[in-house]
Amino acid sequence: MKKILQRIGLLARAGMLLWGWQGMNAKAADDIFTFKYSSTCHIDETKSHVDKDEEGQKYYLYLYQEDGYAFTQAPSVSLYDETDKVPLLSFTEEQDNDNTCYTYFIWANNIDPTHKYSINIRKYGMTIITKIRITPTAPVIGQTLPSKWDINTTGVLENSLEWMSDGQDVTGFVAEPNKTYSANITLSTETDYEFRDNVTIDPKCVTHDMNNDRSFTFVYEFKTGDAQPSNPGNTNTEITWEKWNDWTINRDKLENGHIAKGYGLSGSAAESHDAHLFLYVEPKDGYYFTEEPKVSWNDTLLVPLPKDSSTLYGYKYQLDDNGSGTIVVEGKAVKKETNESENNGSETSAPAASNDSSEEPYKIINGARSTWNGSTTEGLTIRGDGDFAKFAGVRVDGNWIPSAHYEAKSGSTIVTLKPSYLASLSEGEHTVDIMWIDDSASTTFTVAANTATAQAELDSVPKTGEGVMGWMPEALLLVAAGLTIMGALRLKKAK
Known part of the structure; x- marks a missing residue:
């Protein structure tokens, strides 16, 4: 029985060694070869690889194209010995290939497994585009219809983007609520690229047509919803000052101005008992706004409230009850004295100054x-x-x-x-x-x-000699002295 187990162990080790040798052989083939090619070749390195055949006579190269591309004919593949710095024979193309994967080989006796080699790939003919990846930008109510989209495919050019609605060209118009828009985008190719006749597009469009100049026109459709409210939030009247914690205010584009937060009723006590958060946009001292600041919430412009005693110099916006999100504030105030912006000195018209020399600032x-x-x-x-x-x-x-x-x-x-x-x-x-x-x-x-509170707390602490804390320091000193004397006596007795 013992001998049988020993033989099984030997066979297992032999199998593992064989498996390991084959793995090392395959790994060695991958390790000694690297790819070199131009970006227009569109080689998929995650799939392309080199293997050695079972007899050890040939190295096989499997060359895959990136998804969305194809060649009109097989590329030329040559080899360069990076160790000796000399070129070698080219790989030989195998038969029965298609335009998405090609197979090549080179005789093993031409390869020194201790050297490093680069596989140089040269493209012949056109690069065929089989798939276009595009990022459509939908219309946003109250904003101008997009003039450009993102094309995420190399070799593709955007010629034009036109918008239609109700049979009319509305390119450059502002998007309206509850309206259907169709976007017609025309794409062409760069030099050395060409569309396949049945090119696919991601995401899928409504229709697409090949034009006489071999450009493509794709049609997408969009429908806008209801207009967003002019101010954010809902009608929950249980608003508190703490609701300001739900808001983020971006003031990076506000020049010579500042933001103030407010809270209170939307009208007089007789009109309304509903509380609201209010945002104030005001100029710095000595500045004024020549134009109304642009205040937006989720890309929707907010409408300022009518002027009152708190908005003589700035603007007031109501954040309806317990809404939340990010408010973006843009604007520029200019100096009253020089009529110039602090940043760029552009001239503006300032309000007429008062001739009443008796007026002075409040103190x-x-x-x-x-x-x-x-x-x-x-x-x-x-x-x-x-x-x-x-x-x-x-x-x-x-x-x-x-x-x-x-x-x-x-x-x-x-x-x-x-x-x-x-x-x-x-x-x-x-x-x-x-x-x-x-x-x-x-x-x-x-x-x-708070000195009053601090003094009250001190008065409540017992004085020295009162309560537990009064005798605690003295007790600790006595215990420490006793321990010291006992230690000294034990040390003397030991000697």
Whole structure:
């Protein structure tokens, strides 16, 4: 029995060695050959490979074309010895090939398996395009119909893209809702390329026709849906300030301006109790907008609300209730004094300046650069010299804050930020703007550590000698001293 098992083991090892040798032989054939060719050959390297026949007399080359291409005739394939830097005989083409895969061979005695070789492929004739990959761009309501599509196939040129609707040429028009459009795109080929008569296209089109100049015209159809709302969101009235966390605002294309966030009712208390988020787009101090900024949501332009006391210098947009997404803001403000853009100096027409030299900017007359110490009963009071009848609201760090966070009264205008709101701000310096319908006044204030709370916490801790913590340090010192004395006595006894 033992001998039988030994023989089985020997046979198994022999089989593994044979299998390993064949694998090494096949691997060696792949390792010593590399492909060199121009991009117009469109060789699929993931399929193309070299094998040695079972007798070891020939090396076979299997050459595959990339998907979507074919040659009118077989390429020429030659060999170069990269080790000795000399050219060798060309591969010989086998019979019974087609235009998607070709088989070649070279005698093994012409190949030194210890050398490295490059297989040089030269294309003959035209490259036939059998498949076109295209990325159609559908119409977007409110935007100009696309003028160009992406063609993802080498050797293909886009000649034209024309749009039709209701039998009329609408190229260059703006896409309308609930309308059917057909896109007619004409494609031709570069030099050394040619369409196959029954070329396929991905994705599938409605129709396609070969023209007299061997270009192709493909027809796609699209139907637009209902127009998107002018402002995003739905009619859920349970909107809160925290809903701002659902929005992302992209202001990369806003020059000399800033964004402010607001929250409140859509009208007077008698008209509506529905709360909304509001987005304010305003120029920097000393600048103004010559044109309305472009504010869009999901590629749809938003319509600004009518001007009111909070939008004398900028624009206000309502974000209907609890919508979400990305708002993109584009715009440019120019200087009032020089009528020039800060970036490129282009000239614009500025509003006429007032000749009334008595007009001066509003000022903060009390409470400038104040510090709030964390009191739970007292807020922060700031007084501006503007007429309370023109009072429009308050901004902190550039954002409009709800009236629930402050109290305002006349004399000229006195604003008190409530402790509950101040406690929500981070420690450090903040800016505050008192807004009137014709101007504003600004200052800074500092939120300090809550010293009142901290002192209360300290007063609640027992004094030295009171409670557990009073004697804990002394106890620890006694224990440590006792351990030290015991260690010394044991060491002396051991000696």
